[in-house]
Amino acid sequence: MKVWLYYRLSRDEDEELNSLSNQRSILVEYAEKNGYDIVGESFDDNVSGMHFNREGINKIYEQVENDAIEAIIVKDMSRLGRHKTQTALFIDYLREHEVRVLSVTENLDTSNEDDDLIIGFKGLFNDMYARDISKKVRAGMVQKQKKGFVMIPPLGYFKDKNTGEIKVVEKHAEIVRRIFNMYLEGYGFSAIARILNEEGVKSPAYYQKKLLGKNLGYNKPKIGFKYLWDNTGVKRILVNDFYIGTLTCHKTYNNKITHVRKDLPKEEQFVHENFVTPIISKEKFNQVQKLIEQKREGKVRASSGKPCHRYSGLLKCGDCGSTFVAIRRRWRNKPERIEYSCNGYHRYGKENCTPHRINESELDELVYSEILRISEQAKDNYNKVDEEVSKWRKQKNSVTSKIKSLKGELAQRKTDQKEILLERIRDREHAEVYDEMLESCESDIKKIKTEIYEIENYDDTIKKRKAELKNTLEIMEEIVAEGAVSNSNLRQLIDKIVIHETADGLDIRIGIQADFTTHMKIYDGEGEQQADLEVIDQIIPAAMKRRMKPE
Numbered sequence: 001m002k003v004w005l006y007y008r009l010s011r012d013e014d015e016e017l018n019s020l021s022n023q024r025s026i027l028v029e030y031a032e033k034n035g036y037d038i039v040g041e042s043f044d045d046n047v048s049g050m051h052f053n054r055e056g057i058n059k060i061y062e063q064v065e066n067d068a069i070e071a072i073i074v075k076d077m078s079r080l081g082r083h084k085t086q087t088a089l090f091i092d093y094l095r096e097h098e099v100r101v102l103s104v105t106e107n108l109d110t111s112n113e114d115d116d117l118i119i120g121f122k123g124l125f126n127d128m129y130a131r132d133i134s135k136k137v138r139a140g141m142v143q144k145q146k147k148g149f150v151m152i153p154p155l156g157y158f159k160d161k162n163t164g165e166i167k168v169v170e171k172h173a174e175i176v177r178r179i180f181n182m183y184l185e186g187y188g189f190s191a192i193a194r195i196l197n198e199e200g201v202k203s204p205a206y207y208q209k210k211l212l213g214k215n216l217g218y219n220k221p222k223i224g225f226k227y228l229w230d231n232t233g234v235k236r237i238l239v240n241d242f243y244i245g246t247l248t249c250h251k252t253y254n255n256k257i258t259h260v261r262k263d264l265p266k267e268e269q270f271v272h273e274n275f276v277t278p279i280i281s282k283e284k285f286n287q288v289q290k291l292i293e294q295k296r297e298g299k300v301r302a303s304s305g306k307p308c309h310r311y312s313g314l315l316k317c318g319d320c321g322s323t324f325v326a327i328r329r330r331w332r333n334k335p336e337r338i339e340y341s342c343n344g345y346h347r348y349g350k351e352n353c354t355p356h357r358i359n360e361s362e363l364d365e366l367v368y369s370e371i372l373r374i375s376e377q378a379k380d381n382y383n384k385v386d387e388e389v390s391k392w393r394k395q396k397n398s399v400t401s402k403i404k405s406l407k408g409e410l411a412q413r414k415t416d417q418k419e420i421l422l423e424r425i426r427d428r429e430h431a432e433v434y435d436e437m438l439e440s441c442e443s444d445i446k447k448i449k450t451e452i453y454e455i456e457n458y459d460d461t462i463k464k465r466k467a468e469l470k471n472t473l474e475i476m477e478e479i480v481a482e483g484a485v486s487n488s489n490l491r492q493l494i495d496k497i498v499i500h501e502t503a504d505g506l507d508i509r510i511g512i513q514a515d516f517t518t519h520m521k522i523y524d525g526e527g528e529q530q531a532d533l534e535v536i537d538q539i540i541p542a543a544m545k546r547r548m549k550p551e
Contacts, residue, residue, distance in 0.1 A: 003031055003102075004069045005041035006056055008079045010048055020045060023075045030104045031073060039069050049082035050130050052090060064097050071100040077108065077122045084127035091119070145249035148272040154242055155204040156279050158211050166276045172207055173279045179237050180280055183288055184488040186310065188295075189231035189238075196234075202227040204237075238292065244285045245278035246271065283472075287492045310487055311340060311363055311497065318500035318509070320344035320353040326360075337361065342499075354501045358508075367494065368485055370510055375476040382473060403455055410448045417441040 007023035020043055031038050040063065042056035063069045072094070074080050080101060081087035091101060091110050101110040106122065108115045141149070150166060153159050156173040159166050175196075182192050206227035208214040241248060249270040253262050294313040315324035322344035329337050338360040344353035417438060424434035475492060479485050485493075495513035499506055 001036050001070045002039045002068065003036040003071045003073050004039055004060060004063055005031070005073050006043065006060060006079065007041075007075060008044040008047060008049060008054075008056065010046070023079070026075055026104055027073050030102075036071070036073075039063070048130070049078060049080075049126070050086075050134075051083065052081060052086050057090075064094065064099055067097075069099060071102055073102045073104060075103070076105050077101075077103050077119060078126045078129075082126040082130040084123040087123050087126075088120075142250065145270050148247050148270075148275055149249060150247065152208060152212060152214065153276070154240055155207055155237065156243070157276065168277050168279060169207075169211070175201060176237060176243060176279050179234060180243075180284055180288055181488055183234075183238055184284070184291065184491045186312070186487055189234045192234045193229035193231055196229045201229070203229050203233055235292075238288050241285065242276065243278065243280040244282045245276050246273050247275035248272075283492060284488075291491055309338060309340075310360060310490060314490075314494055314497055315340055316496055316498050317342040317344055317353065317356055318498040318507070319356075322347075322353065324356070324499075356499050356501045356506065358499065358506060363497070364485065366508060367490065367510065368479070370512075371476060371479055371485065371493065374512070375473075375480060378473055378476060382470070403452060406448055406452050406455075410445065410452070413441055413444045413448065417445070 005024065005027040007020055007027060009020050009023075024041070024043075027041075028038070040059075042059040044054045044056040047054050047056075060069075060072060072080075077087070081090060094101060095110065102108070106118075108119055108122070110119065150159060153166050156169060156176045157166050158169050179192055179196075182195070187195070205214075205224075237243075249272070250264060251269055253264055291313065309326035311324070312326060313323070316322070317324065320342065322342055324340040325343045325346050327339050327341060329339050340356075340358050340360065340363070342353050342356040345355050420434055420437045420441065424431055424438070427434070472493075475489050479489055493512060495511040497511070498509045500509075501507075
């Protein structure tokens with residue numbers, strides 16, 4: 001009889017008792033003792049028996065379809081599979097092709113009807129065992145995640161197996177920084193991937209194999225072993241908050257038995273800030289996330305392999321609400337210029353909106369001059385923080401009355417919230433009104449909690465905000481030194497530019513987003529507000545106006 005040997009080792013089993021070499025010896029000895037002809041063999045190392053998407057099983061399928069074997073020999077039925085349903089279906093498939101399964105240590109034969117009941121019980125027991133192990137492993141993993149656990153860090157980091165310390169690999173970190181910079185310069189996911197591939201920069205899988213010995217799965221296509229970048233790989237880098245030092249665990253749930261993967265809500269996730277040395281600043285990371293969202297909402301697209309235009313996604317028509325499109329203009333011997341126009345006009349004509357045309361060079365001049373104007377005032381404000389904080393330090397122990405007052409407000413709003421909720425249950429006809437009231441309560445509660453926290457932890461708050469202020473000032477100093485605003489700095493400082501068209505020309509409002517727009521409240525000895533460093537009112541207007549006369 002022509003037989004095929006199959007053996008499997010799972011990661012949660014006794015390696016000495018069930019080692020692959022031990023299993024093979026048992027199978028070979030059994031086949032030779034019974035005079036069977038061994039046609040071939042296959043195995044799966046460190047693979048769960050709860051699924052049949054295995055390389056060793058796939059080889060069996062090939063042999064069965066070619067009528068090359070009459071029986072499969074396994075050490076016991078659990079080696080074939082632990083999932084009771086899938087294992088039973090696989091045995092039925094083999095029976096249809098007149099192929100038997102012989103279990104050596106259990107003395108079972110699937111062609112023997114008297115063994116069917118025992119095989120059924122064995123399948124049920126093996127299934128329960130695997131599920132129990134899976135539950136225990138998952139519970140243990142959740143406990144590790146609560147404390148902060150990293151199996152394999154992303155590109156740019158290396159985990160020392162002996163100490164567990166996660167270190168920055170500077171050479172690889174430069175790839176990450178470059179991807180972030182390229183995205184802020186206007187390149188999209190696909191364009192970045194294409195450039196990296198053209199330059200021969202390998203994908204993260206290559207560096208994981210080089211540093212950690214992690215191989216690609218056996219079912220990967222041949223092109224996967226070229227370690228090429230694609231748009232998904234680039235996006236994973238850009239949205240991974242690990243690069244700002246934050247470890248977020250328990251983000252997804254993956255059932256290895258049913259192969260169901262689902263995202264978990266934020267309240268079930270475990271967030272560990274400052275867990276590792278950051279490669280990317282929080283400001284740059286947040287700006288990239290905002291830019292990704294802007295591009296998604298505005299459907300910003302660029303030519304193949306080229307960055308999108310400087311102001312794509314930043315310009316908005318103040319009259320019809322549309323985004324702006326960029327158009328390249330050429331006129332005789334004059335240099336090429338880039339002009340932005342309202343997309344509402346561009347797509348639907350003058351009946352719906354006006355052109356709102358403006359050159360990119362004009363926008364550059366406006367943005368640069370505005371940043372120059374506010375840079376000195378930003379420095380003055382940065383110094384004022386120290387003055388106000390020195391007053392605070394003298395009296396920070398005597399603000400208990402203010403905290404008590406805020407806690408009273410908090411308790412009242414929580415009571416209001418409960419009363420509104422009860423009224424909503426009684427008066428279902430006006431549910432929408434109560435929903436709005438509940439949202440207002442929730443917003444107030446959040447603000448009060450934030451204010452209490454900032455007063456109670458004022459020293460930490462000051463340190464954090466001063467660091468943020470300094471970062472923005474450094475960006476401005478870089479702009480002044482270079483004499484121009486780079487694409488990266490443009491995206492970090494500009495929130496949006498709203499353009500209205502009037503009879504006098506264009507009314508342009510530039511919205512600045514920067515850390516110096518954050519306010520800080522200072523309280524006196526009685527807990528009353530003494531000063532409010534609301535920088536947005538002191539150094540930059542909420543909007544900037546410029547009149548652009550049409551040419």
